[in-house]
Amino acid sequence: MAERLTKESAWSGRWPAPAKLNLMLRIVGQREDGYHLLQTVFQFVEFCDWLTFHPVDNGEVSLLKTIPGVAESDDLTVRAAKLLKAETGCSSGVCIEVEKNLPMGGGLGGGSSDAATTLVVLNQLWGLNLPKEKLLTMGLSLGADVPVFIYGHASWGEGVGEKLSEIIVPEQWVVILKPDCHVNTKEIFSAKDLTRNSKSIKMPDFIEGDRRNDCLETVCRFYPIVDEALKDMSEFAVARLTGTGACVFAQFDSYEDASGAYQKLKGKWVSYLAKGVNRSPLFVKLDTANLNLMI
Missing domain, CATH: 3.30.230.10 (Ribosomal Protein S5; domain 2)
Structure with a gap:
């Protein structure tokens, strides 16, 4: 104890x-x-x-x-x-x-x-x-x-x-990039072209791979540097946006793969390497x- x-x-x-x-x-x-x-x-x-x-x-x-x-x-x-x-x-x-x-x-x-x-x-x-x-x-x-x-x-x-x-989701290693911008959440949620009518899904849909972020296109249009970070991250793994950003992230099955991506990206981006946990x-x-x- x-x-x-x-x-x-x-x-x-x-x-x-x-x-x-x-x-x-x-x-x-x-x-x-x-x-x-x-x-x-x-x-x-x-x-x-x-x-x-x-x-x-x-x-x-x-x-x-x-x-x-x-x-x-x-x-x-x-x-x-x-x-x-x-x-x-x-x-x-x-x-x-x-x-x-x-x-x-x-x-x-x-x-x-x-x-x-x-x-x-x-x-x-x-x-x-x-x-x-x-x-x-x-x-x-x-x-x-x-x-x-x-x-x-x-x-x-x-x-x-x-x-x-x-x-319960896999506890993978995560690389996070922070573009040099401060996303205004209110601005994103007020945007006229923001998707507001997505079809609801169930947990199994997410587990099977439905992991879209409806804010992604609007954020990238308002903040091109976020789109740039996503493209750089996507060279190593599937790149995603958390919330309305500005941070983008990718998940890796091993520390070695995550560390390799982190080492290559940290010269250009403010970067973090950490473990995802439930x-x-x-x-x-x-x-x-x-x-x-x-x-």
Whole structure:
């Protein structure tokens, strides 16, 4: 049995906020409020931001260091911590330290993952013991991608991405390229030529190879550098877009094949090499920590 963390070591620990990939993304309709109805498959990647939570005595929520271009009050980790306090009446405070590795505007879910890690870990560290269902609802209020990171397992997603069911997909090695652009998701979903009426499919259709991304053509038209990255990646394996991008990725059966592609591509592109996993690294660490602490 794993040794349970002490309160002190739990607070000083670094907690992962992993990236996600959309292995498939279909737009099957649109709600009256403008939100698009999706079908997607999420898988996690062992490529993470890292969060450390420092207790403070004044009851305030703050960042140790702000992210350039993002006001502290707008940071999703701060908003998540304040939401926990508001929902529970918790009087505790925290200073949040973020080691930012996931690129912003890349479709890897970095901000959403940071928010989910904040909700999940502070729920433990502050001894709030809210059920996962409540955290999922809170996460959705912060953003459509937050729930999958709280869910913690590779998922078949529907609705706006919040209706989640476990799915098992191969845990392959992944090479990710980040083109030098920041895709405006709102711009893509507002585009007149975006496909919004794809036929719904079932899990077996995806497993048998139906892995289209309905945003791909529009993103490539608006951001030619994304199309260039896809073409370069396709020399090594099937290249795909995650979410609305800008990141593109390819999956490989072996580390050797993935590493070979990574070595050849990293000279031109910001590149990452990591393992795709079905269980979130955050929940793997929580299981290992055997965490059940009261503040």
